Amino acid sequence: MLDSSGYSLSFDHTAIIVLAAGGATRLPGKLTKPLPDGTCLLTRTMARFVIAAGTRQPCTFVLVVGKHARAIEAAVTPLSVRHAARALSKERGYQDDVLGKEGGYLDDALGKKGGYQDDALGKKGDYEDNALGKKGDYEDNALGKKGDYEDCTIVCVPNPQWGKGLSSSLRAGLHKAGLNDSFEAAFVTPADLPDLPSTVIQQARKRYHPKHAKVVVPIHTPYAECPENPSGNPTAEQQRAHGHTAEHRGQQGHPVLFGRSVWEQVCAAVTRDNGAGALLRQWMAADETVVSLPTQDRGIIHDIDTPTAFDAYAQSVLYSSSCPAASLP
Numbered sequence: 570m571l572d573s574s575g576y577s578l579s580f581d582h583t584a585i586i587v588l589a590a591g592g593a594t595r596l597p598g599k600l601t602k603p604l605p606d607g608t609c610l611l612t613r614t615m616a617r618f619v620i621a622a623g624t625r626q627p628c629t630f631v632l633v634v635g636k637h638a639r640a641i642e643a644a645v646t647p648l649s650v651r652h653a654a655r656a657l658s659k660e661r662g663y664q665d666d667v668l669g670k671e672g673g674y675l676d677d678a679l680g681k682k683g684g685y686q687d688d689a690l691g692k693k694g695d696y697e698d699n700a701l702g703k704k705g706d707y708e709d710n711a712l713g714k715k716g717d718y719e720d721c722t723i724v725c726v727p728n729p730q731w732g733k734g735l736s737s738s739l740r741a742g743l744h745k746a747g748l749n750d751s752f753e754a755a756f757v758t759p760a761d762l763p764d765l766p767s768t769v770i771q772q773a774r775k776r777y778h779p780k781h782a783k784v785v786v787p788i789h790t791p792y793a794e795c796p797e798n799p800s801g802n803p804t805a806e807q808q809r810a811h812g813h814t815a816e817h818r819g820q821q822g823h824p825v826l827f828g829r830s831v832w833e834q835v836c837a838a839v840t841r842d843n844g845a846g847a848l849l850r851q852w853m854a855a856d857e858t859v860v861s862l863p864t865q866d867r868g869i870i871h872d873i874d875t876p877t878a879f880d881a882y883a884q885s886v887l888y889s890s891s892c893p894a895a896s897l898p
Contacts, residue, residue, distance in 0.1 A: 580622040753779065757845075
């Protein structure tokens, strides 16, 4: 879809940076711990982008890993991500493509004998001798059938300094993405946001422009447009109904879409475990080319950080999906 200036950002020219380094330290193994439908938090987070990309646009993920790198590399493959996308589509009732076209997906681009294509970041053989790149990964399976999701490319980026905080992972991801000149922008998200709304991902891509909207930031505004409450201030009843409190209103969420022109500024500004939040607030206050994307969907801020939260989420998956992925090949 073209904007008024004729510009359109495609997923082919967008890196998707997923920060999985150190993300499981508060809840060891949470990112790859199996859920009732055979997915996990990490593949669900990544699958949201696959669903948003829809037909004819395969995704390229830059997956930044740290302490639990081997477990993540073993569990997260293009097949497992697409498995999650199919499960989520059934869970959400998307029998048709989220873009409204039934059966519009191309045959699987990566489902040919020989497994992975050359690494999308320009280095052949990045996956050699690991769980993500063995020859023949896709042989004799159901990938490549017409009407299914495009497959994705996954580039794992080790971050040996993951213990220094989120900022080191963000820099590692942007540095890796920067090696590919075809990337015009990059989505950035933590790995433990399994309810990211695909519609927000699509809207962010459509809002982006390298000059007029060089950064797009989702903002959680659950009450701002309620006609019965024009002030935007939540009532006690609304707080109970939505399961969150007033401090969530106006909260920055993910994924943030950064144009290539600001990557160096982001890398220079982020510190420790703070990410780019402070920088984004400064930019939104002073730079009209940094735009906010308001949404009432709590998925942009809903991370899974405790055993109780994980168990509750697993129960929600069980009841909402009835384990549709169990019958998938």
